[in-house]
Amino acid sequence: MTEVRKRSVMIAGHPTSVTLEAPFWDALKELAAAEGLSVNALIERVDATRTGNLSSALRVHILAAFRPPGSKPV
Incomplete structure (x- = not known):
């Protein structure tokens, strides 16, 4: 099982x-x-x-970045 990590970040001057x-943290870096x-x-x-949860939005962003150009969801 993959370790889940919680990190504090500043977004628009607000901590979250x-x-x-x-x-996913490695891919984000x-x-x-x-x-x-x-x-x-x-x-x-x-x-x-x-439009939704930040963690989910980051996972989707990372997935899209690592998919081959022009690939379609299965």
């Missing part, structure tokens, strides 16, 4: 916590680095466009 499994952003900045960007 995000709970993700370790591989990788995506942020590739875009020249801090992890917090990437989380803020996802937060600004989400």
Whole structure:
């Protein structure tokens, strides 16, 4: 089973916590680095466009980033 990690982050100047499994945190760090952003900045960007739970929105963002271009959901 994958370890779940809860981390505190600042979003728009407000502290909040995000709970993700370790591989998602690793992928989030990788995506942020590739875009020249801090992890917090990437989380803020996802937060600004989400409609539901932040942790879920981050997982969907990460999944979309790692899918091949043009791939369709199964």
